[in-house]
Amino acid sequence: MAVRTKKLINHPQDIQREMLAGFAAAYPDVIRLTEDGLIVRRVEKEVGKVGLVIGNGTGHEPAMIGLIGPGWLDVNVPGEIFAAPGPDRIVRGIQVADRGAGVLLLVSHHEGDRINAEIAMDLCAAQGIAPVEMVLLYDDISSAPKGSEADRRGTSGLFFVWKMLGAYAEMGASLSECRRMAEKIRDQTRTLAVALTPGSSPINREVMFELPDDEMEIGMGVHGEMGQGRLPFTSADATVAVMLPQILADLPFRSGDEVLVMLNDSGSMTQMELFIAYRHIALLLSGAGIQVYKCWVGRYATTQEMAGMAISLCKVDEQLKSLWDAPAIGANVRWVQP
């Protein structure tokens, strides 16, 4: 124990502030860092459109700082490393995002994020900051059984919500339409992750969990929370073959369905490994009669240098497909239809 990993930082207490400053310096054309530490769009959303706000602990980059911009979200309230921001800063984010059509507060389901968001909602109500609605989002099938979906935690599959909701708000959808759309995308999304080697805390540079060389953990959460259990470490195809059927059975996804697929690298997988895994995912989906509309393969939401990946599927209809295809220009996560 107590083997310290190498992190190129200055002082642990400055990590969050210095990262945000560097991010703002790198992408001044897309985003701006406010004096109170919020990441906001450089060019504000048009008046009369719903504002989209998310607060979260940092350490998961490019999530969520990378997802602020046209076609994405409007304001990110970054907390400290792996800790949700406090309620006053969330309220500030809501005020900044308001363009006269109300604000939707998006909450990836973790205890700290939920509680701080609820307190922020109470403060908005007490201070007459209006109108604002909140939606709790979750996707990780390993964190609670089917039937208890609302107890599940939020992980990388929520990118489907961020992307399509960003497009929907940009089209001029109302606040209640936006909330219902967020719920619809959430309810059609499922994720399962696997971890091979742990990431380390940038604060104390110690590994976040122990995982023997000959084991892997199915269902690992985005802060190193343990999942459903450990299996012997095995091949790419065998790992996909364990994970994908669980995801398909959960919604369930059926033959004839069209889906978006996201294969997220949790921090230090190689592109080589991801594509080998994706190859088998595509093969198994095809065998199940499920058609892939589009896929994203890459590093979108991370747990420091944790080696592992999360497979996410979202069942789509024509409306969701058009929302998916709309352009989204974040600082370092950009999507334009090829």
Added chain:
Amino acid sequence: MSREKIAAEHIQSMLLTTAQQWQAASHISGALDAKLGDGDHGHVLANGMAAAAEQLREPKNIPEMFMTTASSLMNRMGGAAGALLGSFFLGMATATQEPAELTLVDFSAMCSAGCAAVKRRSRAETGDKTLLDALEPAIHALASCAEAGASIANSLQEAAKAADAGANATVAMTAKHGRAKFLGERSAGHMDPGAHSVSVMFHAWHIAWQDIEGRGV
């Protein structure tokens, strides 16, 4: 001789002593959190309460002091721990009837209101391996003492003892709430860091009260 009333300056001493004691315990809290979370609970809590302490040196009435503490913990700490400890003090502030001077019964009722606020926010129950496992028994002990007409010093001591026992009981528990829930059975064998911090707080209140009586203020 015990005091009949708790004045604003006494509340100020109790809160400032809490800041000192959380600072002194920050390494222990951090080590506990490293077993169940990411190991930052100790220093984040100490920093959050230090921010409150700075503002508490200025004269304030009782609800203002609890409100200041709540706001500092929530906004300087962030995370679930900041929100829940902050909710405790916010609940106390909201339930304050007498802004200048409290009886033990008043104070005990305010603590109960704070505890209810934590329960409502966390949706946790006793036995889930959270800070409630130390908070609830301490509040119950305080209420029983207040009802029985015990002295303030004895009541705070009984509350601290009950918080200790509650925190110790979390060692054997499997977490059913918060991030440690996802450790499942692997969460057993370690004390909940939030419960530990609550027991440190009640000890701080008792220490502060002994000091107040010693000085004869």
